Amino acid sequence: xxxxxxxxxxxxxRLASLLLLAACVSAxxxxxVLGYSMYEQDKFLMIIGVALLCTTLILVIFQLxxxxxARCPLCLTPALASKGCSKHRSARRLLGSxxxxxxxSILANGHFRCPYxxxxxxxxxxxRRAHEA
Numbered sequence: 643x644x645x646x647x648x649x650x651x652x653x654x655x656r657l658a659s660l661l662l663l664a665a666c667v668s669a670x671x672x673x674x675v676l677g678y679s680m681y682e683q684d685k686f687l688m689i690i691g692v693a694l695l696c697t698t699l700i701l702v703i704f705q706l707x708x709x710x711x712a713r714c715p716l717c718l719t720p721a722l723a724s725k726g727c728s729k730h731r732s733a734r735r736l737l738g739s740x741x742x743x744x745x746x747s748i749l750a751n752g753h754f755r756c757p758y759x760x761x762x763x764x765x766x767x768x769x770r771r772a773h774e775a
Contacts, residue, residue, distance in 0.1 A: 643753065644715045644761055645768035652765055654712040655754075658722045659745035661705035666742075668698040709741075715768075717759035730760035 646652050672694035679687030709722035719727060721744050729740060733755075736743035740757040747754040753764045 644763045645766050646715055646763065647768060649767055651712065651715075652767060654708055655722070655748055655765055658705060658709040658712045659748040661701055661708060662722060662741060662745045663749070665698055665701035665705055668694055668701055672698055714756040714759060714761070715763060716761045717756060719756070719758040721754065721756050721758070725758070727758055729757050732760050733757040 646655070672691050675687055675694060676691035679685075679691050706723065710720050712720060712722050714721045719725060722741055724741065733740055734743060736746055744754045744757060748765055752766070753762060755762050
């Protein structure tokens with residue numbers, strides 16, 4: 643199992659995973675609030691729904707920025723960013739998305755399997771070797 647090169651990389655993966663799931667929850671909440679506000683014809687709820695949509699947009703942009711730097715240590719492909727690359731033959735989806743699978747695995751298990759190269763990676767810093775003099 644591969645490990646990440648630095649604590650910064652670990653933080654990037656965890657933050658990108660958290661932002662991806664938060665953006666999905668925010669988007670679903672916004673759609674629900676907007677639908678309910680149209681049903682009730684409540685302008686205040688409509689404003690809250692639009693604010694949730696704006697929050698979702700900000701979360702998505704921030705997630706894309708963080709996820710573009712969170713790269714698999716083996717293939718160097720951003721595992722949490724949407725790429726047009728071919729996926730590994732054993733890559734699986736969660737709720738129709740490869741990124742959700744990676745994000746859920748990082749947050750729940752502390753490791754993930756890269757959807758592009760198929761190699762497992764632990765969300766921990768690799769041990770440093772002592773220099774031989």
